[in-house]
Amino acid sequence: MEKIKIVSLSTAFLLIFAAMLSSVSFEVAHGESQSQVSPPEGSGPYLDGWINRGINKTWGGGILQISIHYPAISPGQKAEPNVTDAPYPTLLFSPGYMMTIDVYASFAGGITSWGFVCVIVGSPSNAWDSERASDLVDALNWLDEQNDNSSFELSQLMDESKFGVLGHSLGGMATVMASGSEPRFKVSVPIAPFVMPGSAARARDIHAPILIIVGSADTIAPPATMSYPLYEEANPPKLCITLMGVDHLNVVNLCPKYVISFLKLYLYEDLDYAEYLYGPTAQQEIDDGKIKLMYDLRIITEYEVLSNGVLYTILIYSDSIILDLVYNQTLFQINVTVTGLPGTTGTANMTIPKQLAPGQDIEVYLDGESYSFTLTQNSTCYFVYLMYAHSQHKITISFVDLTPPVLSIISPSANSAVKLSSVTVSWSGSDAASGIEHYEVKLDDGSWIEVGTTSEYTFSELADGSYTVYVRAYDKASNWRNVSINFIVDTVAPILLIGSPSSGLEIDSSTVIVTWSGSDGISGVDYFEVKLDGGSWINVGNNTSYIFTELADGSHMVYVKAVDKAGNPTEAQVSFTVKTTIVTPTLIWMQWWFWTIIGLGVVFSVVVVFCIRRRKLHRLLHQYRNRPSVRSSSLT
Secondary structure, eight states, X not given: OOEEEEEEOOOOOOOOSSGGGOHHHHHHHHSSOSOOSOOSOSOOSSEEEEEEEEEEXXXXXXXXXXXXXXXXXXXXXXXXXXXXXXXXXXXXXXXXXXXXXXGGHHHHHHHHTTTOEEEEEEOOTTOOHHHHHHHHHHHHHHHHHHTTOXXXXXXXXXXXXXXXXXXXXXXHHHHHHHHHHOTTEEEEEEESOOOOTTOGGGGGGOOSOEEEEEETTOSSXXXXXXXXXXXXXXXXXXXXXXXXXXXXXXXXXXXXXXXXXXXXXXXXXXXXXXXXXXXXXXXHHHHTTSEXXXXXXXXXXXXXXXXXXXXXXXXXXXXXXXXXXXXXXXXXXXEEEEEOSTTOEEEEEEEOOSSXXXXXXXXXXXXXXXXXXXXXXXXOEEEEEEEETTXXXXXXXXXXXXXXXXXXXXXXXXXXXXXXXXXXXXXEEEOSSSOEEEEEEEETTSOOEEEETOOEEEEOSOOSEEEEEEEEEEETTSOEEEEEEEEEEOOSOOEEEEEESOTTEEESSSOEEEEEEEEOSSSOEEEEEXXXXXXXXXXXXXXXXXXXXXXXXXXXXXXXXXXXXXXXXXXXXXXXXXXXXXXXXXXXXXXXXXXHHHHHHHHHHHHHHHHHHXXXXXXXXXXXXXXHHHXXXXXX
């Protein structure tokens, strides 16, 4: 089932392409000049009044000074506004570097005289482009709010649907930045923009008509390196007018004719002013060597077409003015009403095939008359020409793949760590509409490396540390997508130290608490493991202790392992002894050997006493026998 969604309907104004480039062919067709308006030079029909205000400033705080110039009944400060033709398109102007509001008062007054409100936004004179862009948005918000404030003296004087932004020099770059971020700005006019290196791409963000004006003799903001790259990056409709022989400052004094014409064309929708931009008058100035002109007036109207899961974008380009454009979802038909020169108009109905396939017809009706043609092989761009009253209008229908490729990095995983100095990055990419053209890859701030359609690349000899890898995919329609991931290279194992038990410790309990500390300065410790003797490893996460229970008596060995997030392991071990058997001491008198000794001692004592007594008895007997009385008795 097809699904069509309107992305944007442009109401900008596109004038004829070929006819208006040539003053000769133009005059042949019409015989006289197209423009019926006064040349936009000098002062216009309105008088210049102005007021000054201070408003709150977002960037850095403080007060931002602004000067509001407006069409007035009489000229001068605080003059009564001329409300006859109100509301007026409103412009915000950013001055150049080191320039003040007063320097541009005459420029703003001249623009105002042609039916505009012109607000000079007085950023600090030394402010750079980003701050100036912020100040422009601050002023825009304030004006948008005050316009509905009945107590504000300029209430309802401004057309809130037609804001534009202008700027000179550094203010010109601020114009680009502000209009790229703020869709309320319907036109953008950078004058001699000072474009910082690499900033030209900011113009891609602008989706409003842009006029770039520069002097060929500008040495402060040389066109070749600043304005022209800005023009190349900008989206159509876009114009770049170079004033030949004019320097950086005088360009402000000499550009109002082109600025006013551009504003009249795109904000007042007055087609006659195109003559001074890219019509016969502009062509004459080119021939006279006064200006150099580059322009691309294509207005692009976009439709998203979802067909069988593939997103296409139909772009309708026109070099004519699209008055009306409607998509009929039932018939898959685009109905376009276009106009060119005054009094010319026509309609074209184009039927879009439900399937984009070679050999199919696109049915086209020009003012009700059929005009058919067939899609050629691999054709993606179709042209329809409408002829009315001597003018030619070309409508281009282009089927363009504007969808970036699908891309994702497979490995390494985001925020992961690897333990090798060589890292292979792999990715997956696809593009259902036009297909992948090539991939590019880079590491950190290195250069992009094109790898064709290969979906992996190896970076070698990487030092330990953090890296960001980027992968970019281009499809065959030049759409691209970037993806990136961060990873860490860590080839060093963690540091690990067992705190307890200490080596060789004898423990009298069957429960042992093992503690340790570990660290890894690169990727960090992922987890710890512990085991006892020949058992299995036990993952304990980030805990730094573990309790073993019911240990048998004897020697044991405990092992601890630290693993970092890259998978590098470190082991430590310590031995200890468990001795839980308690030996109860036996009383000495309960020992057999004690009583044996006692017995032997008693026997020995008895023997000793016996011997002593016997000897003593023998001695006494001996003494007795040897007494004189005994001897006498014996002799008798």
